[in-house]
Amino acid sequence: MERRYCMADDIVIMGAGPAGLAAGYELAKNNCKPMLFESQDQVGGISKTIKYRDFYFDLGGHRFFTKFNEVNNLWHEVLGADFIKVPRLSRIYYKNRYFNYPLTPLNALTGMGIFDTVKITSSYLYSKIFPYSREDTFEQWVSNRFGRKLYSMFFKTYTEKVWGIPCSQIQAEWAAQRIKGLSLKTAVLNAISRKNNNIKTLINEFDYPTHGPGMMYNRMKDKIEDMGGKVYINSRVDKINTEGSKIKSLEYIDKDGRRNIVEGRYFISSIPLTELIEKLSPTPDTAILNAASNLKYRSLITVDIIVGKQHLFPDNWIYIHSPDVKLGRIQNFKNWSSKMVPDENRTSLGLEYFCNENDELWNLTDDKLFELAADEIDKIRICNKKDIEDYIVIRVPKAYPVYMNGYKKNIGIIESFIRQFKNLQPVGRYGLFKYNNMDHSVLTGLYAAKNILEGTIKYDTWSVNTDKEYHEEKAN
Numbered sequence: 001m002e003r004r005y006c007m008a009d010d011i012v013i014m015g016a017g018p019a020g021l022a023a024g025y026e027l028a029k030n031n032c033k034p035m036l037f038e039s040q041d042q043v044g045g046i047s048k049t050i051k052y053r054d055f056y057f058d059l060g061g062h063r064f065f066t067k068f069n070e071v072n073n074l075w076h077e078v079l080g081a082d083f084i085k086v087p088r089l090s091r092i093y094y095k096n097r098y099f100n101y102p103l104t105p106l107n108a109l110t111g112m113g114i115f116d117t118v119k120i121t122s123s124y125l126y127s128k129i130f131p132y133s134r135e136d137t138f139e140q141w142v143s144n145r146f147g148r149k150l151y152s153m154f155f156k157t158y159t160e161k162v163w164g165i166p167c168s169q170i171q172a173e174w175a176a177q178r179i180k181g182l183s184l185k186t187a188v189l190n191a192i193s194r195k196n197n198n199i200k201t202l203i204n205e206f207d208y209p210t211h212g213p214g215m216m217y218n219r220m221k222d223k224i225e226d227m228g229g230k231v232y233i234n235s236r237v238d239k240i241n242t243e244g245s246k247i248k249s250l251e252y253i254d255k256d257g258r259r260n261i262v263e264g265r266y267f268i269s270s271i272p273l274t275e276l277i278e279k280l281s282p283t284p285d286t287a288i289l290n291a292a293s294n295l296k297y298r299s300l301i302t303v304d305i306i307v308g309k310q311h312l313f314p315d316n317w318i319y320i321h322s323p324d325v326k327l328g329r330i331q332n333f334k335n336w337s338s339k340m341v342p343d344e345n346r347t348s349l350g351l352e353y354f355c356n357e358n359d360e361l362w363n364l365t366d367d368k369l370f371e372l373a374a375d376e377i378d379k380i381r382i383c384n385k386k387d388i389e390d391y392i393v394i395r396v397p398k399a400y401p402v403y404m405n406g407y408k409k410n411i412g413i414i415e416s417f418i419r420q421f422k423n424l425q426p427v428g429r430y431g432l433f434k435y436n437n438m439d440h441s442v443l444t445g446l447y448a449a450k451n452i453l454e455g456t457i458k459y460d461t462w463s464v465n466t467d468k469e470y471h472e473e474k475a476n
Contacts, residue, residue, distance in 0.1 A: 015270030017045025019428030024444030049214025
């Protein structure tokens with residue numbers, strides 16, 4: 001198909017995370033010269049990589065896996081030989097023991113003991129006979145598939161650490177997207193017979209940049225600029241000017257504190273949906289503002305440590321379900337790629353804490369956060385705190401959109417309002433307020449670019465990741 005020729009200042013993209021950069025890259029490949037505005041000093045959004053003393057730290061773990069060929073082709077095109085295959089190993093850490101996920105009967109029996117196993121089995125059978133009649137919440141959805149005993153042991157504590165609210169207030173949609181097709185029954189059947197083609201399992205490997213996900217998005221930025229596009233870092237969008245059913249311009253504050261105005265014909269937004277609404281001028285109606293204010297994000301703190309030990313555990317990451325610590329998840333970066341550490345005799349870990357902006361945990365000083373993390377990782381016997389040589393603390397605001405009760409109504413109000421602007425497309429986890437994995441975010445960026453190139457809204461970014469299928473299942 002013949003592509004439209006784009007003017008240099010024709011397309012404006014707010015945010016340079018995976019979605020915004022994917023859109024910019026696709027447009028630049030097709031003779032467009034998009035302008036991207038990123039508020040931080042580094043591109044990649046929550047998928048950037050922090051370099052400290054030649055160690056590379058992710059903001060959480062970011063696997064590259066997808067069922068979308070166009071996304072997979074893009075990743076390989078950008079990185080080539082620097083995109084490697086990594087075996088997947090992640091387990092649950094509970095009561096000083098490791099448990100497989102998906103659960104396997106032998107592992108559960110030896111890990112929990114016969115009495116807890118009997119309780120779990122009885123609870124599961126009870127849930128089949130007397131299930132929750134509705135599956136509106138995370139608690140109801142998981143209990144119906146695993147039983148209430150297993151739910152309370154392996155789902156409730158960790159999930160409430162992540163979201164900071166009771167599981168009875170979390171929408172079932174999150175569970176349906178993340179653990180669809182998995183249940184105690186399928187775990188048992190999968191362990192008994194690997195030949196059962198109806199049993200789906202998690203992927204056992206994924207792709208990964210040799211130096212972390214930031215490598216992918218830094219490379220993408222460079223290629224956009226090589227093709228004539230512009231990526232402005234330290235440039236915060238401050239105001240978005242509208243006229244009727246169109247966005248006319250945006251105003252941004254550059255690295256020197258100066259206000260600049262940029263006009264455009266097409267606009268793509270990957271900034272938080274709540275901030276997009278707040279920045280619109282004229283100001284939207286009260287109902288729209290209220291809907292945006294009712295949407296909540298969960299934030300992340302990573303205490304990244306350098307440990308003077310060659311080996312600690314074989315997993316890429318571990319979920320910490322122990323209720324006696326605040327620590328939620330641990331990343332072992334050398335198990336993602338050996339090039340994430342400069343010295344094979346050392347190990348780098350990312351200790352993840354989930355919180356809200358400006359809560360007690362968020363406002364702790366870096367040294368207090370380190371003291372907490374060191375004490376907790378010592379307490380659960382992952383490593384001895386005396387072996388920790390150095391650390392760095394990274395705070396990530398608005399890391400996760402919260403699927404709490406009532407959020408769908410608020411999203412519906414905002415979506416209807418945003419759709420009125422014919423030249424604005426929201427993309428990505430932030431832009432759509434959707435708990436996307438990275439491939440879904442990239443796909444929304446590609447879709448937005450294709451709509452511009454084809455001159456019509458053929459692909460709906462709002463509809464990406466709305467199915468009920470669990471997208472980390474391995475094809476049989």
